[in-house]
Amino acid sequence: MRLDPGLSRTDALRRMSEALAAHGLPARDARFLLLDLLGLSATDLILRGHRPLGPEGAATLEGAVARRVAGEPVARIVGAWEFWGLPFGLAPETLVPRADTETLVEAALALHPDRGRPLRVLDLGTGSGCILVALLSELPNATGIGLDRSHAALVQARANAVRNGVGTRAAFVCADWTAGLGGAFDLIVSNPPYIARDTIRGLDIEVRGHDPMAALDGGPDGLGAYRSVVEALSVGPVRLAPGGALAFEVGYDQAEAVGMLGTQAGLGPAVRHHDLAGHARVVRFGPV
Known part of the structure; x- marks a missing residue:
């Protein structure tokens, strides 16, 4: 697609919409x-x-149109996306925030109708920091730690926390799950890698070609990260505070398996929260 420099913005939008539609892409992307x-x-x-x-x-x-036609998501092209009504910058090492993940934020906030409590929050595999930042934006007296294995992701998460006004209440740590941390947390949240390794090649090009592999690959059965977190919490030194809760985002067919992992590790009965499509998108342990 070629655009003449003398073309008006309105006509350019029409031309772009037509070019994307010809490849089966939504006009709104233009x-x-x-x-x-x-x-x-x-x-x-x-x-x-x-x-x-x-x-x-x-x-x-x-x-931009050429990149979109080649399968690159709009969010990657513009380098940012919205989550929970907040703007988030992206890096190659971070996932694009998805609407399904807002279910995790909703489930966590539902546990704390008194938004003024001074909670300690831990976000495991924080990526862009979207979950932690969204929670801190709603919990004005809470503090939080975002943990990730990628230093580049943490640099972006820190920038997002500052941009959204919660930088003074958020810390970011480069580590593998809970390694190097200790203490009790009122709320632990995680959207870990949960795609079974052998199925990644079958994902849409927008995901397999542009999302970081480390944020997708959940091991042979997709449950590797859940096992690591559950085991770490069952033996310490990171633990849930009395009345605290652990909430995972899970794949559309993983709720039963993840619930069983946590229950067998002594984290208590599992509670499911469903997304707008009706899938069990979040599995929570505690409080009873």
Whole structure:
């Protein structure tokens, strides 16, 4: 697809939408790309949509459409995405925040109707920090630690915490699950890698080609990370505080298996929370 520098923004949006639709991609992706990459608001497009793209704008949008047609997600192209109504920058080492993961935030917040309590939160495999930052944004007196094996992911998570106004209440640690940590936490959350290794090659190109493999690969059966976390919590030194809870995001068919892992480790009965599609998306242990 070629865009003439003299083309108006409005006409460029139409051309981009048509090009994406010809490849079976949603027209709304064109709008996301044009607004974000040209630094425009929706109002700008309405009031100043007649203005020409110019050479730089045309080249930028041509490249973006080519990347989208090749299977790169919009979030990767613009380098950011929204989660829980908050903006999050992305790095190659972080997952794109997904709407399903908001179920984990909802489940955790439902345990604490008194949002003013001074809770200690631990986010295992924090990635972009979206879960921890979302929780701290709703719990003004809580503090939290985000842990990840990727230093680059933690740099991005720290930037996201600062950007969203919770940087003074969040710390980030580079470690493998709970290694090097100790103490009791009121809330432990995790969206770990949970894709069975042999099925990754069958995932959509937007995932297998652009999400970090370390954030996808859950081992031979997809349950490796859950076993590691459950075992660590059952022997310490990281533990749940009295009345505390552990909440996992799980794959659409993993709730029973993850629930059994936690129950057998003595974490108590498992409670399931469902996403908007009706899948058991979160498994929680405690409080009773």
